[in-house]
Amino acid sequence: MQPWMKRAAFLGLLGGFGALHVSLVGMVGTFQARDFISGIVTVGSVLPMLIAILVGWRAGILQRDTDVAPTPSRALASGAVAGAVVGLVLALLCVIILNVDVDWIFVNARPQLAEILLFGQGIGVGSIILIVGGALLGAAGAALNVVSGPVARTVTIAAIVTLLVSLMEPFLGAVFRNLSLNVVDDFLYDRGGLTPIGFVLVYALVAAGVYAWATRGDRARARVEAMPPDRQRNLKLGAYGVIVVLLLLLPLIVGQRLSEVVGTVGIYVLLGLGLNIVVGFAGLLDLGYVAFYAVGAYVTAVLTSPASPAFSPELPFWGALPFVIVAAAMVGLFVGAPVLRLRGDYLAIVTLGFGEIAREIFKSQWAQPVTGGAQGILSIPPPLPFDRDPQSIYYPILFFCILAAIGASSLAASRVGRAWNAMREDESVAEATGVNTTYYKLLAFGLGAAFGCVSGALFAAKIGVIFADSFNILVSINALALIILGGMGNIFGVVLGALVLVGLPEFLREFAEYRLLIYGAVLVIMMILRPEGLLPSRVRRAELHEDEGEDDAQYAAEAGEETGKPVVTT
Amino acid sequence: MPARRPIRIDAIKLILWTVGGGLILLALIGAVLTLGQGRISPSSWQNLVVAGIALGSVYALIALGYTLVYGILFMINFAHGEVFMWGAFSSWFMAAGLNEVGFMDSNPVFAFVLVLATAMLISMLVAVLLERIAYRPLRNAPRLVPLITAIGASLFLQYTARGFFGSGVRAFPGYNLFEGVIDLGFFRIDIDDMVVILAAIGLMLALYFFINQTRTGRAMRAVSEDKDVAAMMGINVDRIIVTTFAIGGLLAGSAAILYTLIFNQVHFFMGFLPGIKAFTAAVLGGIGNIIGAAIGGLILGILEQVGPNLFLTGYNIPSPNQLQDVIAFSVLVLVLIFRPSGLLGRKENV
Numbered sequence: 001m002q003p004w005m006k007r008a009a010f011l012g013l014l015g016g017f018g019a020l021h022v023s024l025v026g027m028v029g030t031f032q033a034r035d036f037i038s039g040i041v042t043v044g045s046v047l048p049m050l051i052a053i054l055v056g057w058r059a060g061i062l063q064r065d066t067d068v069a070p071t072p073s074r075a076l077a078s079g080a081v082a083g084a085v086v087g088l089v090l091a092l093l094c095v096i097i098l099n100v101d102v103d104w105i106f107v108n109a110r111p112q113l114a115e116i117l118l119f120g121q122g123i124g125v126g127s128i129i130l131i132v133g134g135a136l137l138g139a140a141g142a143a144l145n146v147v148s149g150p151v152a153r154t155v156t157i158a159a160i161v162t163l164l165v166s167l168m169e170p171f172l173g174a175v176f177r178n179l180s181l182n183v184v185d186d187f188l189y190d191r192g193g194l195t196p197i198g199f200v201l202v203y204a205l206v207a208a209g210v211y212a213w214a215t216r217g218d219r220a221r222a223r224v225e226a227m228p229p230d231r232q233r234n235l236k237l238g239a240y241g242v243i244v245v246l247l248l249l250l251p252l253i254v255g256q257r258l259s260e261v262v263g264t265v266g267i268y269v270l271l272g273l274g275l276n277i278v279v280g281f282a283g284l285l286d287l288g289y290v291a292f293y294a295v296g297a298y299v300t301a302v303l304t305s306p307a308s309p310a311f312s313p314e315l316p317f318w319g320a321l322p323f324v325i326v327a328a329a330m331v332g333l334f335v336g337a338p339v340l341r342l343r344g345d346y347l348a349i350v351t352l353g354f355g356e357i358a359r360e361i362f363k364s365q366w367a368q369p370v371t372g373g374a375q376g377i378l379s380i381p382p383p384l385p386f387d388r389d390p391q392s393i394y395y396p397i398l399f400f401c402i403l404a405a406i407g408a409s410s411l412a413a414s415r416v417g418r419a420w421n422a423m424r425e426d427e428s429v430a431e432a433t434g435v436n437t438t439y440y441k442l443l444a445f446g447l448g449a450a451f452g453c454v455s456g457a458l459f460a461a462k463i464g465v466i467f468a469d470s471f472n473i474l475v476s477i478n479a480l481a482l483i484i485l486g487g488m489g490n491i492f493g494v495v496l497g498a499l500v501l502v503g504l505p506e507f508l509r510e511f512a513e514y515r516l517l518i519y520g521a522v523l524v525i526m527m528i529l530r531p532e533g534l535l536p537s538r539v540r541r542a543e544l545h546e547d548e549g550e551d552d553a554q555y556a557a558e559a560g561e562e563t564g565k566p567v568v569t570t
Numbered sequence: 571m572p573a574r575r576p577i578r579i580d581a582i583k584l585i586l587w588t589v590g591g592g593l594i595l596l597a598l599i600g601a602v603l604t605l606g607q608g609r610i611s612p613s614s615w616q617n618l619v620v621a622g623i624a625l626g627s628v629y630a631l632i633a634l635g636y637t638l639v640y641g642i643l644f645m646i647n648f649a650h651g652e653v654f655m656w657g658a659f660s661s662w663f664m665a666a667g668l669n670e671v672g673f674m675d676s677n678p679v680f681a682f683v684l685v686l687a688t689a690m691l692i693s694m695l696v697a698v699l700l701e702r703i704a705y706r707p708l709r710n711a712p713r714l715v716p717l718i719t720a721i722g723a724s725l726f727l728q729y730t731a732r733g734f735f736g737s738g739v740r741a742f743p744g745y746n747l748f749e750g751v752i753d754l755g756f757f758r759i760d761i762d763d764m765v766v767i768l769a770a771i772g773l774m775l776a777l778y779f780f781i782n783q784t785r786t787g788r789a790m791r792a793v794s795e796d797k798d799v800a801a802m803m804g805i806n807v808d809r810i811i812v813t814t815f816a817i818g819g820l821l822a823g824s825a826a827i828l829y830t831l832i833f834n835q836v837h838f839f840m841g842f843l844p845g846i847k848a849f850t851a852a853v854l855g856g857i858g859n860i861i862g863a864a865i866g867g868l869i870l871g872i873l874e875q876v877g878p879n880l881f882l883t884g885y886n887i888p889s890p891n892q893l894q895d896v897i898a899f900s901v902l903v904l905v906l907i908f909r910p911s912g913l914l915g916r917k918e919n920v
Contacts, residue, residue, distance in 0.1 A: 025733030105663050107736040285714050287721075338586055338907055345646040345717050349849055350906055353899035356846075364892045473842075477725065484718060517729035523722025527715050528707050 008059040008078040012085025012138070015055030019048045019090050023117065025517065026108040030510045032116050035193025036166050043167065043193070043510075044116055048090060052083040052134045053141035060142025072146045076139045083138015084131050090117050091127035098123060150214035158207035165202050166194045167508060171258060178255030247398055251391040259390035261506040266397035267459050268502040271479045272486070272494040273404045274451025279480070280488035281412060282444035283424030284339075285348040287476050288355030291335065292328060292449040294362060294471035296456025299327045301377040301466050302370065308377050310370045317383035317461050324457045325450055332449030336442045355476055363468035376467035380460050393462050400458065404451055405491050411447070412489070420444060474516065478502065481519040484526055487533025496535055590907045593900065600881040610879055616757070618875045624763040624832055626871020627770030631825035632848035633855070633863040634777060635697075635818030641794040641858040642814050643709075648720035649700055650822060651845015652727035657693030657823035658836045659731055662740055664688040669743040690823035696727065697819030698812055706808075724845075732838040739837045742830045766828040773824055774864050777817070781860060786813060794858070843895065847874070850902040856912025865913060874898050 022028055032044030056079035094114040096102065102109045118126025144152040165172065169189050176185035188198035213220075224232065251259040271293060278286045302308045303320040315323075335354050339347045362371045371377065382388040383396050411417050419440045422430040431437050460466050478501065486497030501519065505511040511518070526533065604610070632654055639647045665685045668674045674681045704723045708716045748762040781787040792800040793810045801807050829844065830836060851870040855862025877897040882890035905912065 021730065025730055027733075104666075106734050108733070283714070285717065338589075338903055341910070342906060345713065346853070346906065346910075348717060349646065349846070349853075350903060352846065353850075353902050357896050357899045360893060360896045364896075366887045366890075366893065477721065480718070480721070514729070514733070516725050517733060520722045520725030520727075520729060524704050524719050524726060527711075527719040527722065528704070531711065531715050 008081035012082035016089025038190040052137040056138030056141025060145040079142020080135040080139040084135035087130035087134025270455040278448035288351035290475040291358040292452030293456035296453030297460040300457040328453030332446040336445030487535040493535040622872035622875035626868040630867025633852040649724035651841035654822040655841030657689035658826035660692035661689035693823030694819035856914040862914035
């Protein structure tokens with residue numbers, strides 16, 4: 001067998017394992033309930049198809065060091081082989097499912113799964129469809145390498161966006177109905193997916209847009225850059241103004257049910273912005289961030305709720321807020337002080353320990369007189385004059401998000417931000433150049449804690465009841481995943497990350513089931529392929545690609561050889 | 571003549587020592603109060619200690635995985651708890667299958683060996699795949715990157731198990747081989763607890779021998795001293811790293827079986843807490859140090875079982891055992907305040 005074929009088959013095998021994974025984990029079955037293009041193809045069957053395309057694309061990138069010249073036809077053949085192997089693996093899975101009783105081990109390996117994978121055909125015809133279809137999709141993926149760059153980009157991005165538009169039916173459909181645009185809803189969507197006409201339309205529109213940007217985008221950018229500085233600033237301000245107006249109108253646009261989701265996203269944006277200070281700016285990986293969130297929620301609950309067990313001053317939300325912030329600063333220092341001398345991974349585990357300690361204590365019978373123990377605290381009042389209606393509570397959340405975003409971005413640009421940068425890069429050097437690392441670490445913890453506590457306070461006021469178990473490690477992981485997906489150190493990145501990782505699962509029931517699985521995959525894949533996140537900050541990207549360093553050769557030489565040996569600084 | 575160093579009062583250190591000392595003092599007073607009350611009988615203390623040693627041996631076996639990997643790669647393999655969980659889960663299927671066909675009753679010893687082998691094999695496989703897929707591409711990345719990857723891998727493995735095998739708790743079929751109690755009059759011990767302790771000791775001795783006496787063990791020590799020099803000496807560093815992960819996985823798999831002997835059930839989330847506690851044990855003993863991991867595991871296990879009753883009952887705190895995990899984590903924090911290099915850690919690792 002020729003080397004390129006071997007490689008293609010190997011990639012296909014890897015893809016096959018991926019396809020096995022999404023099938024056995026139950027994603028294929030769950031997503032079967034949702035149409036991608038109504039009446040034609042479901043999201044469930046799109047998943048393995050995507051994998052076939054992906055491995056086809058990868059296999060289509062021919063290595064120069066193999067014995068053959070990378071010709072287009074060979075690339076296509078390579079992709080086809082890889083795709084066919086994916087199909088073959090799935091066909092084998094179906095054969096096993098239909099003939100051996102394995103569902104006592106793999107709970108999803110039921111005949112229904114085989115039926116979905118085989119497109120409702122018998123095993124013979126279905127297998128042929130799988131293998132041939134896989135080959136075709138793989139070749140299509142490989143073709144992306146053959147056509148020109150802008151075209152490939154257009155096709156890919158349009159396909160991704162169309163898939164997202166289809167997935168977001170519960171969201172966009174509700175928005176259209178809320179705005180009484182039922183016509184649009186009926187035209188685009190049917191039974192939870194795009195209609196065939198809607199599909200073609202969305203695809204064509206997005207493709208046209210992307211193609212125009214890919215071919216003419218540089219010119220547009222050059223025109224903006226050629227403008228005088230004050231006009232550039234006006235343009236920027238105008239853009240921000242439009243965003244703010246949109247944000248203010250958002251609850252009215254999306255309607256009541258989705259405002260709830262938007263509020264949750266907002267709370268996570270706030271959490272993300274806070275954690276971003278600690279992790280993104282100061283480089284201290286805090287896995288116990290939930291402790292701050294919990295303290296904020298509990299302080300608010302105890303001070304405002306008439307049902308608080310120990311004492312209930314029944315302050316209004318805004319009266320409790322100063323106490324929340326004071327408590328936050330104190331907890332921040334309390335957590336920050338012991339971990340000051342620790343670096344990197346130790347810090348992560350110790351803070352994780354703190355998070356668990358906080359939850360266990362809040363939950364224990366010992367603390368019941370104050371925190372209500374496992375029963376939690378009920379009837380927490382909303383922040384007046386706003387009430388608990390999702391469309392109303394949205395505004396205080398938005399207010400704090402904007403405040404936090406402005407605060408965080410001005411911090412990043414200030415002397416403090418530069419000190420954090422220096423510290424994250426190399427602590428000893430920072431110290432040698434006169435940065436008081438103790439002070440700046442504690443500052444990061446304190447500020448991060450303040451953001452987290454306010455976020456917790458809003459959570460308590462929004463939900464109205466709190467239980468210790470809402471404050472588990474998953475909140476910390478959630479916040480971490482969203483800043484990593486979006487891009488550490490970047491505020492827009494945090495918003496994007498929260499939208500994708502918190503918003504999507506909130507209104508997609510099917511996603512919610514696999515939320516943490518997807519988080520895990522996101523963390524691993526992002527770290528391997530794009531550690532700076534989707535919307536990276538400039539500094540961060542330079543840091544993470546320092547060995548490729550055209551940006552600053554000297555800087556790269558200085559920081560490039562971290563062995564990672566020291567654990568604790570003295 | 572050494573220059574005289576100016577005396578500097580480090581405020582942070584002062585606060586830390588006050589807080590830490592205060593905690594220890596509180597614990598001591600609590601212990602005295604508890605013992606003064608005499609509410610807990612000597613035999614129940616003894617039971618707690620035995621349970622602590624059994625649990626501690628399991629922690630020690632998991633902790634060895636952390637310590638071995640840390641010694642070589644200087645990274646915390648956060649997903650090690652999941653390696654343990656996968657071993658336990660896979661062995662459940664073996665055990666349930668053998669039970670179904672009646673093999674468990676007809677041939678109990680062989681059945682146990684089969685179950686154990688399954689767990690060790692699968693854990694090893696998961697650990698090796700983890701290294702190959704998630705960690706190897708990041709070998710030279712900045713420190714936080716592999717740690718975040720490990721957290722992601724941990725979630726991924728956890729929820730893959732949930733998706734594959736379902737979210738319910740599965741009860742392990744009991745081995746009637748290990749039922750019963752050994753009673754020496756002054757000392758009673760459940761046979762399964764004893765099996766756990768003896769097996770753990772045996773495995774640790776085997777590991778100690780392996781590291782110190784075999785060629786591969788020597789290569790592992792060399793790689794942990796200095797990867798580059800080891801490579802120059804003709805050691806295949808990649809292969810040694812894979813071997814390390816494999817050994818960690820084998821130990822985690824055996825720990826999983828011992829754990830199911832104690833708790834008799836498997837669940838997709840079962841790896842999280844033992845994982846963190848084993849890490850605590852590794853830190854307590856001095857990370858990178860094999861004997862330290864064993865001692866740290868034992869201390870942590872005993873503290874966790876005895877601690878809540880000993881330190882907290884005296885203060886009349888209701889249901890102290892709810893605060894078990896708090897004690898374990900407090901130990902971690904205290905160790906890092908007072909002796910960050912752990913009990914047996916070398917200073918230069920700090």
